[in-house]
Every structure is written in structure tokens, then in C-alpha cells.
Amino acid sequence: MAENDIFKALADPTRRAIFEKLAAGGMNASALREGIAISQPAMSQHLSVLRGAGLVREERQGRFVRYEVDPQGLAAIAQWLAKYRAYWPRRIEALKGLLKEMDQ
Amino acid sequence: MAENDIFKALADPTRRAIFEKLAAGGMNASALREGIAISQPAMSQHLSVLRGAGLVREERQGRFVRYEVDPQGLAAIAQWLAKYRAYWPRRIEALKGLLKEMDQ
DNA sequence: TTATTGCATAAGTGAATGCTTATGTTATGG
């Protein structure tokens, strides 16, 4: 199940930091390392996990590989969250109606 | 950070199953075991993790402990997700406005 | 009071996880 891959991928703080950095704009793996204390293989492995979860997608550009956020993974989380909308705090309760539209 | 606890808690499929069962209605730990092949200590440990993540809360009732979904954890996920709303698929895009209200 | 039930905690174990170093592959620059 992809759901399991997604939550497992996000369970690691380094991977969430990578994802957050990518959300500010797509970039290649080397540029992604700047500011994060991490080796090249470790970054490659993390990106592989994020990609397997559908949270990130890659596009080869010659010698570089550009990574960017993949909306699929985020949509899966939104769907998981929607299952429990009965328990969302009241401030978010207004979302219910729109989530109904989303189901169509 | 509680965010880390939440994603780590949800990274386990058994814990997600427990959470889903609780979402259908609060119950005590023993009742929760029915239908899930799990030992009593394992259930107790899982509930402890879910509780530490703010996904579940407990209420002691004499010899029993009633567990139920805690909206706090769900709200934290919603907030995390909101950070990346720029990448949500178009069908969910309408949520943007309401999430703005939620920020207040 | 005594036995039992509901639950938590401690300690040990095997598997999974995230890291490292080493190496391979492909593409660009000189």
C-alpha cells in the first residue's frame, strides 16, 4: 500500500526537511545538500524513499537530476485525513462541505 | 517536536488500524484488540505511542481505560499539510481560502 | 478477603532503518 510508504517516508525528520526544501522550489540533488549536513549517498537514498512514496518526482537533465514535489503523495495524505474529518477541530469543520466535493 | 512523534506513530500499519478502529467509536483497550491479531502488551505499547503523539487520548473508567481519537494530532497533520497547499491538486485547491481562515 | 480481570511496564530478541565507505555509471568540461 502506498499509504504505508508515505507515512514511513515522512517519519524521518531529515526526509521531511528535504521535502520542505523542495517545496520551496525544485532543484537537483547536489543543490539540495547545501544547508543540510548529509552525505551524497544518504541524500540519494532519502530521495529514493521519497520518490517511492510518491512525494517527490525526478526529471533527468543531462548529468543532473532535478527533483520536485509530487502532488500525488500530498493528495494521498489529504484523503487519509479526510476519513477522520468527523474529529477535526471546529475551526476546520467548515472544510467538510468542500471535502464532499473533492470526493466526486 | 510533536510532528515527528505523529508521523512516526502513523508509520506503523497496526497503529493506523488501531486509530481507524477508534475513529469509529471510543472503546477500552481490550475491546480494541478484538479483530486485530495482537497481544495485550503490544496493544498497550501501541496505544502509548499514539497517545504520546496526541492522536489518541485516554480516560480511566475504574478498571478500564477508554481510548478515543484526539483531534489535536489530526489538527497537527492538517497544519503540516497546509504548508504545501501550493502543490495540492486542483480539485482540492478550493480549500485554500478556508485554510486561510484556519490560520487565524 | 481472595481470585480474577484490565492494563502497564520491564527485559530480551530479530528485523528494519539510516548511516558510512567503496565503487560503478553516465555526462560534461578542458
Added chain:
DNA sequence: CCATAACATAAGCATTCACTTATGCAATAA
């Protein structure tokens, strides 16, 4: 053509994790 840069993969290792069995404790039942 050759050196280098970008990236992936393999293998080994330490830590974490989810489980087990054993035990403890508090509340109800008998």
C-alpha cells in the same frame, strides 16, 4: 580523449523498532 562532476548502488554497521514473555498493580467480582 581524459579528468571530473553528478548521481546511484552495494555492503557493512550501529541504532531503533515492534514484538515476545514475565511480572506488577489497581479495581471489580465472588
